[in-house]
Amino acid sequence: MNAQNVNSKLMNSQTQPSESATSEQRVKPKTLTTLQQAKANQLPISMVTAYDAGFARLAIEAGIDILLVGDSLGMVVQGQRDTLSVSMDEMVYHTQMVRRGTPTGLVMADLPFLSDTDIPTVLRNAGRLIQEGGADIVKIEATAAKADLVQAMTDAGIAVCAHIGLLPQKVRQLGGYRVRGRDVDDAAVVMRDAELLTHAGAAMVLVECVPSALGARITKSVDVPVIGIGAGVDVDGQVLVMNDLLGMNPHPARFVRDFLRGRGGILQALQAYADAVRSRSFPAEHEGFV
Numbered sequence: 001m002n003a004q005n006v007n008s009k010l011m012n013s014q015t016q017p018s019e020s021a022t023s024e025q026r027v028k029p030k031t032l033t034t035l036q037q038a039k040a041n042q043l044p045i046s047m048v049t050a051y052d053a054g055f056a057r058l059a060i061e062a063g064i065d066i067l068l069v070g071d072s073l074g075m076v077v078q079g080q081r082d083t084l085s086v087s088m089d090e091m092v093y094h095t096q097m098v099r100r101g102t103p104t105g106l107v108m109a110d111l112p113f114l115s116d117t118d119i120p121t122v123l124r125n126a127g128r129l130i131q132e133g134g135a136d137i138v139k140i141e142a143t144a145a146k147a148d149l150v151q152a153m154t155d156a157g158i159a160v161c162a163h164i165g166l167l168p169q170k171v172r173q174l175g176g177y178r179v180r181g182r183d184v185d186d187a188a189v190v191m192r193d194a195e196l197l198t199h200a201g202a203a204m205v206l207v208e209c210v211p212s213a214l215g216a217r218i219t220k221s222v223d224v225p226v227i228g229i230g231a232g233v234d235v236d237g238q239v240l241v242m243n244d245l246l247g248m249n250p251h252p253a254r255f256v257r258d259f260l261r262g263r264g265g266i267l268q269a270l271q272a273y274a275d276a277v278r279s280r281s282f283p284a285e286h287e288g289f290v
């Protein structure tokens, strides 16, 4: 069976319901194992942010594989200028809402700024996202310097996604949002982050704003699923902020596409996004960086 046939078989098994099944029942729950298989079979993985129950339910119904309760909620929900003021209590609160919207969907939740300063702190806070929030995976913005934290969480039985490349929690330190890995030295740093963090146990990698060629190299060099945002099409999956893909951002980044434009509603926009990720028609070349 070629990749396209496998792809449409997967889509059909997700989207052709028995008459009586609810959307939650008819979508086979995703797990880290199914994501690992998707990488092995080159079936692109779709992911979107969600911050509440209603959008979470719609995204799962649309066939999206992973929901990310991102600390981007500080900006798109709370109206803050960046993500740095988001608290652990707020992350737990939004993760609980998303979990209520999808009892069985795969939910990843962010460790917010300064929730990961040392091993006891990160274990306590990651534990809260899982035990109180109901998350399946926690995401940590990390460089190789945080490999010990990833190792400690993994040893404790926590599934970790390492967010590398552009790290929004460093925006005030760096003075802005910049594409990473454009020169040879910085590309080597980002590549090393990916390798050391996966060796420390990260079960997934999320890479933000790197040249498309670097996104592709990272994806080849690590054996866990790599989800990109502004990292080109040759990664294992894509993530977008919900509000961005619904055209709510007045100043969208280059890698954002408005999937609501010309469509009937939010469910259709989310389905179009999931389809575009699966068919690798998103992102287009001009939606990536060189």
Ligand code: KIV
Binding pocket: 049, 068, 069, 070, 071, 072, 073, 110, 163, 206, 208, 229, 239, 241
């Ligand atoms: O917080 C978030 O929404 C994120 C995405 C930008 C990937 O980390």
